[in-house]
Amino acid sequence: MPEPIRPAHLDRxxxxxxxxxxxxxxxxxxxxxxxxxxxxxxxxxxxxxxCMHEEFSIEDEDNGLAWRxxxxxxxxxxxxxxxx
Numbered sequence: 421m422p423e424p425i426r427p428a429h430l431d432r433x434x435x436x437x438x439x440x441x442x443x444x445x446x447x448x449x450x451x452x453x454x455x456x457x458x459x460x461x462x463x464x465x466x467x468x469x470x471c472m473h474e475e476f477s478i479e480d481e482d483n484g485l486a487w488r489x490x491x492x493x494x495x496x497x498x499x500x501x502x503x504x
Contacts (some may be wrong), residue, residue: 422448426444435470435492435493435494436491436493436494437491438490438491438493439489439492440452440488440490441484441485441487441488441489442484442485442486442487444486444487445474445483445487447487448474449489452472452489452491455491456491462490467483468494469490469491469493470493472489472490472491472492473489473492474487474488474489474490475488475489
């Protein structure tokens with residue numbers, strides 16, 4: 421007997437990717453930290469960082485854009501039980 425079809429989970433999270441650049445990784449990280457503080461103060465809520473990715477580009481090393489740090493931000497569901 422085939423298994424019953426289960427309803428699919430619809431992901432209703434809004435995602436935002438925000439990029440930060442720097443000559444060194446610590447500069448990009450500092451910019452990201454300042455952005456998170458700004459969002460926290462502006463909205464009164466801490467942003468939910470879903471993931472962070474850093475990437476080095478040797479071609480951009482001379483122009484100050486060697487490191488790109490990307491934060492992926494998302495809105496948490498209203499109920500804590502739905503967070504996971």
